[in-house]
Amino acid sequence: MAAALVLLAGCGRHAPEADAATPVIALPVQAAAAVTAGRFPGEAHARYEMPLSFRVGGQLSARYVNPGDRVKQGQALAQLDPTDASNQLAAAKAALEAAQHRLLFATQQRDRDEAQSKQNLISQLQLEQTEDNYASALAARDQAQQQFQLAQNQSRYTTLVADHDGAITSRQADVGQVLAAGQEVFGFAWSGEREVYLDVPESRIDGVVTGQPATISLPALPGQVLSGHVREIAPAADPQSRTYLVKLTIDQPSSRLQLGMTADAVLQGTQPSKAAVSIPATALFHQGEHPAVWVVRPADSTLELRNVTVARYGERDVLVTDGLKPGERVLMQGVHTVSAGEKVAPIAPPHAEDAPQ
Template sequence: MALPAALVLALAVSACGRKEAPAPAPRPVVAMPAQADERLPAWTLPGEVQARYNTPLSFRVGGKIIERQVRLGDNVTPGQIVAKLDPADATKNAAAARAALSAAQHQLDYARQQLDRDRAQARENLIAATQLEQTRNSYASALAQRDQAAQQAALSADQLKYTTLQADHAGVITAEQADTGQNVAAGTPVYQLAWAGDIDAICDVPESVLAGLAVGQRASVTLGPLPGQTFTAILREIAPAADPQSRTYRAKLTLESPSPEVRLGMTANISFDNRSANGLTTYTVPATALFHDGKDPAVWVVKPQEDTLELRRVQVLRYDARTVTLSQGLNAGERVVWQGVHTVAAGEKVRAVAPLHPEDFAS
């Protein structure tokens, strides 16, 4: 059905007078181009010089210490005697075990002779078969008793030997934990031995810089008592779990070519100096620029030409007080939103503006 001419004319006039709503103005956001770090920020941690291996020296049997032959700070060699226990009881046990072994051996010899006689008589049908079986059983029992006595005699001899404490490795005595005349149980430490050889620098790493460490990384070590000398160290171990009290991670670095002046227990300053020239390109941005895509860290990047926002996942190498260092996810020159990351959305049209005081973010 055709519309009346007046209605058609009214609709046409109404359409001509309608105007489209203007597009919203792009939101201004504080953003700056990402610039690759020429050198990663370095940090220095306090530490201490220690031997790579420290073991307690203890007796394998209990007793009364009657002699100590080394003192704190003495150097020892492998096999050197460092302390002795009163051997009286162990000597008696060893003597008793040897006597028991002699008696068991005599009983075995007698049982063997009796078995030989009964075998000869059995071949002549002079004895019953059951008697031969009893003789064989007596011989087997005597053999088992002799073997048992032999093992007991060997054990007693070892326990007598254990009354003498020997150093297992070359090193230096770093602690005395028992004195002459003291009764000690088996396994009670008498000395602490620091092995000769590799020397470590030990430090506790806060979790804020843990991401910037990797096994095999090099560091510079300076020692308080040796001013002017710098040693190179290699990070060989990072504790897998934090200390429950300090919430720090124990890191162990091995010193390369330490001089003879380096002594155990010296205070150390360990400086980790990473460089992007090692193949790792990093970008340092304000901590306020960090966002999260689920559980993964991310930043907002302003797309070129389109001036729209893209949420980009990144990998954080290091957290500092006011900045974060990123190792993956950014390219040089890309504009990163520095402020208001929780008020924007993906695909939003924005207008990038520089911060009024950039030094406040980077300080």
């Protein structure tokens, strides 16, 4: 009976099974494709556009230019009623002359009292009073000079002058209107550099980068293609249209290009570095403060958590420029359910649309 029990016990033992591999969705990563933003309509603008206004308030008495006029630097554009400014200038000039006369008298009195003080003909107190009168007269003269210069500036500011060559784009004030200081009178566009403004939808703004080259064609100039590049991208979308303003600088503006012309801009693709790869956003993990991904080791099919450098975040994917190589197998989903060193069995996504594009 003992022998039979030993035989039965031996039959109940089995060899230990190898550790079972965990099935995970892991696929080889592909090299990133070129970033292409596509084609967008636009409008021609000047590199510098700004409102022109008077630095002082007053009644507009004359307007010398109209929208569409080209002006030169230093050219007078409009005039305020100069009566008040002229009166202030005359009053400041009279005050300065009076202060200069008082200073001359105080200087002569000081010189006389200093000479008499040396001969002990006057007291020290009288000399000190004379010197105090001289110091007060000198300060009053300096103050009057500053007021006179200010009045001169105020008088000069009644004439609106172009500070650069350019064109008048709009008119915001009429003759007889009382204007406040800084109130817009004209819209003004500088001559020289030209740009094209684009409204890029938020779904396509990821494909636009500063410095990206572009080709620009205009229906008004058939057969002429201009080259440019992205100079500026708005940091926030327009609250109403939900589009981003992108400004293209034209490298060699055409003399035939007029402000406000409609344009058709094609943003050329920018090719990432050879080491850049694109992975789904669901594959991104974080090790502390650093982005990381789970990489399947080809030797033993175990997981390794590796730090990566992310160059750009998209809606569904991220661009990795360091830490991964094309062809390496990366965990695409379930990054929070695995651990380092875990043995896995890579499988494809159950739905084809879930595979990275």
